[in-house]
Amino acid sequence: MTRVAVVGGGIIGLSIAAELLDRGADVTVYDPSPDGADGAWHVAAGMLAPGGESAFEYPHLTRLLEAGHELWPSFVAGLGDVGYDRAGTLSLALTADDVAEAAREWKHQKLTPLTGSQVRDLEPAISPRVRAGAFAAAEHQVDPRKIVAVLRERLTGRIIPRLITDISERDADDVVVIAAGYRTGALTGLPIRPVKGQVLRLRGEPGLLKHVIDGAADGRHVYLVPRADGEVVVGATQEERADRMPTAGGVHDLLRAALDLVPGLAEHELTEVTAGHRPGTPDNAPILGFLDDDRRVAVAAGHFRNGILLAPITARLIADLVLTGTADPILDAFAPGRFR
């Protein structure tokens, strides 16, 4: 039986570990946080948007996002209720400048522009000031906290609350998978950096919003992810900073953009103010594969804004790699060696 150590108990590490366990490996996850809640997943809203902006610059990433997106129905089928919701995403633009900017993305994604009133027909809570929008039927949502809870349950007894600071600590294992988010940089020397994101959680009567909202309001980008229970996740700032502090400016900008687009959110309770770190890479694409100089060590990190969307495909590809020793060709563009 292959013995695998997974370093990192976030959504990537847990998805890989659960897949390996299903396929008969003897897997152990190492994560210093007792509930893994310092991971990016804990802050993440869980938008599943394969056509997102990050793929503009890296066509290989578009293919991976699309392939990853297709795995979601079967992935969640095995998990129970994890808030998987396919109502789709409304992209909004408040001002004329916002429309000019958004139109470029809508064109890239082959979405049909909608007028303000067409948008409000779909989602009556949208502000009358919103000028235009587009409907992205393929952009879904899921609740990352629910997924992690299910995966942790499945891996009961296999998650060790320990900080691994040197990969050689796990020399006794057949393979070590490094899925430690931005901390993978310090463990491997790979160029992965923390990109801070501040995220709010609001709560009110369910039903104000039916769709995910992904909008621009006076140049401020914001997304609103409404859960079935009345929670609305509002994100996210994008800052090249390593601290975890929510700031007055960050929270203000998110609330202002959210209220500009959906004024009815003003009466919602503000229940959580958090900040986390996306694992950023130089090309915004993840790093997936064996280290060139040590084929006993696989990396699965640097997913930047796409960690939730890519968790199922990462789990499948890395489990294949670990158990067969052979990389799927789709991984070629994401090999750690591309940064040497």
Next chain:
Amino acid sequence: MTRVAVVGGGIIGLSIAAELLDRGADVTVYDPSPDGADGAWHVAAGMLAPGGESAFEYPHLTRLLEAGHELWPSFVAGLGDVGYDRAGTLSLALTADDVAEAAREWKHQKLTPLTGSQVRDLEPAISPRVRAGAFAAAEHQVDPRKIVAVLRERLTGRIIPRLITDISERDADDVVVIAAGYRTGALTGLPIRPVKGQVLRLRGEPGLLKHVIDGAADGRHVYLVPRADGEVVVGATQEERADRMPTAGGVHDLLRAALDLVPGLAEHELTEVTAGHRPGTPDNAPILGFLDDDRRVAVAAGHFRNGILLAPITARLIADLVLTGTADPILDAFAPGRFR
């Protein structure tokens, strides 16, 4: 020895109890919250502003506020470090409309208007957009949480964590003092209602602000109370609501006004988002004195926006009343009987 029950362990109840204890009474405080932290004091910024707007309509209140203000130096002398700071308050007006509104209050308080650049000479962090201001040297600040901690320490063993729902429960005591904030309404039938206030706490490098800021920004009123340790208290909304939820709209309005006046606060950490209830009365003045139909029951509640400022004078006047049975003439205008 006079046996006194004080119902309510907020800053009013504790100040009265400590004064009674000093003067030889056998005092017990009843408060259901283990640390008293559901009191208005826990949210309050601690501005000591005797010339505030609430006194416009009730000249008796102006006299009480001024008399109360004079007690502060001797009150804090007995308490140790409770953040008592006499640097004074800068009143600010952002837009032309804000100036028109503020000028009325500055005139009422006999303050000399300052230009925007005069304001920035006093406090360089003020936004260049601020048009005018005035300096109120007599408006000081204190940290209510520090005061309550000292008073609770002094009353160790005399604070019982119990909710009193009927005054007759304390029939065994010689006198019962009701100092239960807005909950005094339900206990006595007096017209005291909760007026919700949302308050934020920010934290950054100490020294950004030297003075308390009390400003209007595009019609939004905000105050900023900078503590010596780098905390800045940002308050407060004023809402006729009984819930304790911080809302997206309330937090947004506070942050927007704060950042409009002092842009450098954007990088401060947002450390606390709270809501509390001022005890409001029909004339915005407190209710102080024996109930007409039961001179064994004294009320000390309904301090609205002036609970911190009036704590020392309330303690002195109510202790006199309880121990001598005679009311100081200054109390005449605040008797419970005025609302029958």
